[in-house]
């Protein structure tokens with residue numbers, strides 16, 4: 001047994017040596033990062049594969065998504081230079097994270113969201129943290145353009161993933177995977193929206209590989225088929241998918257995502273909404289892991305790669321699936337997708353019968 005308290009560290013403290021911070025940087029943290037890497041034994045069995053599958057469960061970050069890793073660095077650097085306000089365009093999770101970290105840093109936060117297109121859990125987070133929430137009659141891509149214009153004209157710090165400090169913070173997840181596995185995985189499957197996260201993981205893996213001489217994983221990125229600009233090589237003017245976190249028609253880090261794909265020998269492909277939703281249910285029903293729909297693009301992508309023959313027969317290494325956000329962000333979708341509970345009289349026999357005992 002471990003004697004003494006186990007004190008949790010945030011990513012700036014845990015990874016200071018590889019981040020652009022100094023003694024002068026105020027550390028604004030909610031003790032994010034150090035998320036579980038869960039071995040998915042039941043999914044392995046159900047797929048009938050010989051390689052090991054691990055789930056990097058980023059929904060366990062303080063505001064429920066991986067955005068917190070980048071936000072702690074972006075908001076700390078904004079505080080270092082004396083900024084009083086941060087702003088972001090968001091499909092939901094960035095706004096939840098930015099507003100929480102702004103509170104910690106004593107700053108104002110402004111979040112610009114597409115009207116009616118973000119999950120209720122995420123909206124509730126921004127509102128309860130006291131952000132100025134502005135809903136725009138337009139999609140995420142339009143929100144991002146507006147935020148860029150505002151930053152050129154007003155004294156506010158942009159904390160979208162085009163902020164390089166976001167990418168630096170998010171790359172720490174690659175270091176955690178490497179440390180927890182004790183080696184590089186062979187493949188990493190993940191959803192792609194604005195493509196900041198695939199850019200960040202690739203940066204992290206490349207740094208580890210350059211310092212240790214080991215081969216980084218193939219980056220396997222997946223967009224939703226109704227929002228697949230990188231796959232189809234064209235901007236989507238009206239991106240559509242149930243996976244709202246990746247409903248993006250013109251990714252900010254488009255070129256960097258292609259570099260990650262090409263340098264790692266990976267792919268960027270698309271999966272349909274129905275493939276995403278069945279993978280989402282399998283994660284919940286086979287492994288007990290409740291992620292948000294966008295996160296399940298990673299498992300849907302693994303299944304697609306298997307059927308496309310992108311993974312060699314008999315491969316027995318390791319694949320990591322990044323689960324980017326928590327299922328509780330969007331409980332409405334979960335409740336809609338299953339039968340409602342049966343109602344019976346308050347009677348022991350009726351309850352037992354209804355429960356199938």
Ligand SMILES: *Cc1c(COP(=O)(O)O)cnc(C)c1O
Nearest residue numbers: 093193194195196197245324325
């Ligand atoms: C932001 C987000 C994504 C997409 O990440 P990008 O960096 O925009 O590619 C995927 N899933 C969830 C849950 C997110 O919050």
